[in-house]
Amino acid sequence: MRFQTQVCAEFPHLLSYTRFVARMPRVLLPLAAYPRTQMGTWSGISCMDATSLQVCHLARIAQHRVFRADARRGKTSVGWFYGFKLHLVINDPMTSGARCSPSA
Numbered sequence: 877m878r879f880q881t882q883v884c885a886e887f888p889h890l891l892s893y894t895r896f897v898a899r900m901p902r903v904l905l906p907l908a909a910y911p912r913t914q915m916g917t918w919s920g921i922s923c924m925d926a927t928s929l930q931v932c933h934l935a936r937i938a939q940h941r942v943f944r945a946d947a948r949r950g951k952t953s954v955g956w957f958y959g960f961k962l963h964l965v966i967n968d969p970m971t972s973g974a975r976c977s978p979s980a
Contacts, residue, residue: 911974921967922965922966922967923965923966923967924963924964924965924966925963925964926961926962926963926964927961927962927964928950928952928957928959928960928961928962928979929959929960929961929962929976930957930958930959931943931947931958931959931960932958932959933958934949934956934957934958937949937958940958943959943960946960946978947959947960947978947979948960948978948979949979950979951979957979958979959979960976960977960978960979961976961977961978961979962974962975962976963975963976963977
């Protein structure tokens, strides 16, 4: 509740959690399609990076249910994690794209 009162001026139409969850199915497809529309044309020069999206601690993998079918164990330069990898690509005219994939 404290967060909502602090950011009320910046976000005057902030939704409650239950209204956000109710609206999520309606905006999920446009939200997922938006990065594809912003990718632009490929110029031959691109920068790519990946980061881990950890969904639970390694000790809790057996109890985790939400992403059980999709999440995988993965390794980064810092260590092991359980979740997804987010790949970001920025090409020459500074357009970007993102893709989330299971860890491998």
